[in-house]
Amino acid sequence: MSMVRNWSAGRVLALVVLLAATVISVFPFVWMVVGSTLNPNDVLRGNLMPGAEFASNWAKATKSYNLPLFFWNSLKIAILTVVFGLLVNGFAAYGFEKYPSKARDRVFNVLLLTLIIPQIALVIPMFRMFAFMRLLDSHAAIVLPSIMSVFIIFFMRQNFKMFPTEIIEAARADGAGELAIFLRIVTPSMQATYVSSAIYIFINQWNSYLWPLITILSDAKKTMPIAISSMMNAYTIEYGAIMVIVCISVLPVLILFLALQRQFVAGLLGSVK
Amino acid sequence: MKKRLSVAIAMALTLALVLGAVASCGSGPKMTDKVTVWCWDPNFNVYAMKQAAAVYNKANPGVTIEIVDMAQDIEAKIISGLQANGAGLPDVALFQDFRIEQFLTDYPNAFVDLKAEGVDYSQFAAYKVGPMTVGDKVYGIPFDTGSTGLWLRTDYIQAAGLNPDAYMGKNLTWSEVIELGEQVKAKTGKPLLAYQSDNFDMLRIVVQSTGGQFFKEDGSLNLRSDAFRKSLALFKELNDKGLLYQVVGWSDWINAINSDTSAGFLNAIWMVGSVKSRPENAGKYMVVPTPLIEGVAGAANASNNGGSSWYVFSSSKNKARAVDLLKSVWATATPENLEFYNTILKDAGAMGTFLPSQSGSNYTANDSFFYKGQALSRDFASWMANVPTLKYTPHYVPMRDAVAHATLNYFQGKIATIDDAIAAAEAEYKQVTGN
Numbered sequence: 248m249s250m251v252r253n254w255s256a257g258r259v260l261a262l263v264v265l266l267a268a269t270v271i272s273v274f275p276f277v278w279m280v281v282g283s284t285l286n287p288n289d290v291l292r293g294n295l296m297p298g299a300e301f302a303s304n305w306a307k308a309t310k311s312y313n314l315p316l317f318f319w320n321s322l323k324i325a326i327l328t329v330v331f332g333l334l335v336n337g338f339a340a341y342g343f344e345k346y347p348s349k350a351r352d353r354v355f356n357v358l359l360l361t362l363i364i365p366q367i368a369l370v371i372p373m374f375r376m377f378a379f380m381r382l383l384d385s386h387a388a389i390v391l392p393s394i395m396s397v398f399i400i401f402f403m404r405q406n407f408k409m410f411p412t413e414i415i416e417a418a419r420a421d422g423a424g425e426l427a428i429f430l431r432i433v434t435p436s437m438q439a440t441y442v443s444s445a446i447y448i449f450i451n452q453w454n455s456y457l458w459p460l461i462t463i464l465s466d467a468k469k470t471m472p473i474a475i476s477s478m479m480n481a482y483t484i485e486y487g488a489i490m491v492i493v494c495i496s497v498l499p500v501l502i503l504f505l506a507l508q509r510q511f512v513a514g515l516l517g518s519v520k
Numbered sequence: 521m522k523k524r525l526s527v528a529i530a531m532a533l534t535l536a537l538v539l540g541a542v543a544s545c546g547s548g549p550k551m552t553d554k555v556t557v558w559c560w561d562p563n564f565n566v567y568a569m570k571q572a573a574a575v576y577n578k579a580n581p582g583v584t585i586e587i588v589d590m591a592q593d594i595e596a597k598i599i600s601g602l603q604a605n606g607a608g609l610p611d612v613a614l615f616q617d618f619r620i621e622q623f624l625t626d627y628p629n630a631f632v633d634l635k636a637e638g639v640d641y642s643q644f645a646a647y648k649v650g651p652m653t654v655g656d657k658v659y660g661i662p663f664d665t666g667s668t669g670l671w672l673r674t675d676y677i678q679a680a681g682l683n684p685d686a687y688m689g690k691n692l693t694w695s696e697v698i699e700l701g702e703q704v705k706a707k708t709g710k711p712l713l714a715y716q717s718d719n720f721d722m723l724r725i726v727v728q729s730t731g732g733q734f735f736k737e738d739g740s741l742n743l744r745s746d747a748f749r750k751s752l753a754l755f756k757e758l759n760d761k762g763l764l765y766q767v768v769g770w771s772d773w774i775n776a777i778n779s780d781t782s783a784g785f786l787n788a789i790w791m792v793g794s795v796k797s798r799p800e801n802a803g804k805y806m807v808v809p810t811p812l813i814e815g816v817a818g819a820a821n822a823s824n825n826g827g828s829s830w831y832v833f834s835s836s837k838n839k840a841r842a843v844d845l846l847k848s849v850w851a852t853a854t855p856e857n858l859e860f861y862n863t864i865l866k867d868a869g870a871m872g873t874f875l876p877s878q879s880g881s882n883y884t885a886n887d888s889f890f891y892k893g894q895a896l897s898r899d900f901a902s903w904m905a906n907v908p909t910l911k912y913t914p915h916y917v918p919m920r921d922a923v924a925h926a927t928l929n930y931f932q933g934k935i936a937t938i939d940d941a942i943a944a945a946e947a948e949y950k951q952v953t954g955n
Contacts, residue, residue, distance in 0.1 A: 311562035378607030482790040
């Protein structure tokens with residue numbers, strides 16, 4: 248009996264903690280949705296009851312901004328970064344893990360060290376580089392520097408560690424080429440790793456603000472986060488309209504995550520099929 | 521085999537990236553007659569510049585004027601461009617008045633001297649020209665005003681048994697305002713002014729109305745002036761008599777003026793949008809001139825908060841055209857241009873600082889949203905001409921923060937006297953700037 252009571256007390260406590268965590272993480276989303284139906288004064292007042300101003304907020308958000316275009320720009324940039332990012336970082340991680348050499352760990356440590364350099368410190372040198380390459384105001388300027396990611400290389404390398412080297416050696420003995428081994432044998436078993444890397448890269452790029460803000464110089468090339476900050480105007484902030492755009496910009500991340508949740512978690516735990 | 525494959529992949533990838541890059545900027549430099557303008561609010565300054573472009577295009581149909589709506593952090597972009605010797609910069613950009621002096625100091629050759637290009641600055645509100653002047657060079661074309669007034673709730677004044685008409689349009693002194701505030705507070709319980717205690721704006725408005733400066737000619741701090749002491753003493757008095765409804769943060773302040781917490785506030789013309797966003801405010805507000813601090817030479821019943829101006833970059837490839845756009849539309853009193861100023865006032869609430877424009881029909885029209893249909897634009901425009909010039913200087917921001925902190929501590933009793941508050945502000949300023 249007492250065991251059951253202990254268990255249920257623990258369970259109640261766990262439920263309370265989980266409930267609190269749920270409220271804390273769900274509340275911003277609720278407020279976001281509710282806020283998109285309120286006028287700016289009510290958003291400021293902290294009103295939590297849905298209002299009737301969604302249509303006027305929608306009109307404000309879409310009147311001066313080409314939202315479908317900004318959405319498409321963001322999507323294009325994020326997808327290109329994911330595709331090139333998986334390719335480049337996948338090769339790099341595989342190389343670092345499965346091709347032993349003396350310099351390997353030294354190079355890798357230098358790469359890891361670059362993680363401590365804050366992005367803001369790189370903005371002006373990078374801006375000058377891209378100005379020199381005549382790539383300012385292009386989506387290439389946003390995609391190119393985000394392809395190589397030390398974090399993703401590190402993360403994928405950790406997962407490649409679990410892939411048995413014996414299989415690679417066996418394939419080599421059977422006469423398979425190195426590229427074929429990587430593409431046909433290694434990659435298919437590392438699906439979960441690739442999926443979680445893809446989600447990570449996508450979310451990172453989808454939300455990226457500072458660098459696109461600096462390099463994008465014309466309306467037609469803007470991305471969603473920049474559109475959101477554009478809603479903070481000269482003398483007023485249209486909170487309702489901002490909430491509308493935020494609602495839209497959360498959608499792809501939400502869909503992507505819900506669709507790939509299982510693989511994402513498996514990838515984080517590290518799995519080889 | 522292994523090597524050749526990896527080299528091939530590396531080359532293919534590089535090629536793909538380079539091709540993608542080339543394709544995306546393939547529309548390179550076409551030599552058209554084009555002027556690019558950066559500003560940041562589609563319903564305000566972007567709209568105004570679009571109207572100006574339409575006027576300009578009537579006389580110059582072949583010219584393309586591209587107006588880009590930048591996010592708020594436009595300055596970060598401009599700094600990157602200036603650091604890269606003008607790469608990626610537009611021909612014209614809008615700068616906040618309180619920020620421009622730092623740019624003019626840090627990048628002395630980055631902007632075109634428009635006085636040398638023949639702009640007549642006597643046609644603009646004098647206070648706007650101060651921040652854009654360095655020596656005998658003047659760099660900008662003034663855009664909007666932040667002409668200020670004292671916004672009062674007539675319903676609370678009436679509830680206190682007073683007649684709002686006795687105050688309407690009157691040049692009040694601060695002692696008269698304090699007397700009014702005490703009566704309103706006694707009868708209605710409402711403090712007179714909504715006050716954002718972590719913000720410097722209201723104190724700045726008062727100091728500017730005295731004609732005082734925060735800095736001396738040589739750039740050193742000037743907080744021990746009579747004007748500044750009297751302003752700080754006034755704030756302490758308002759605070760001690762319970763006439764300030766204090767909130768922290770801009771959002772809470774906007775919320776305060778729209779939720780009946782106080783009987784008024786001191787701020788600029790552009791608050792009109794926020795006041796009108798709440799239908800219940802209809803008929804209740806009137807705006808009187810910024811009150812006067814007595815006994816300071818050069819003080820006026822006028823001040824300013826906010827505002828920005830247009831600048832041409834020296835790196836512009838179409839400099840003559842950019843200058844012509846600003847000069848021939850924004851700074852020339854033709855009937856079309858005056859109508860343009862009249863239009864942007866009505867449609868965007870943008871009140872220009874070009875003095876000849878004040879005769880426009882939208883300037884003189886009554887506004888039925890305000891108490892007794894006050895012609896709000898006419899009044900703000902007439903006060904604008906009397907605003908004393910304030911030089912912000914490159915160190916405006918650290919000074920602002922230091923004074924705001926000291927004032928807050930003074931109000932909360934952590935600092936005992938005005939002298940100590942000034943000393944604390946000076947010390948913090950010195951710590952941040954090193955001089």
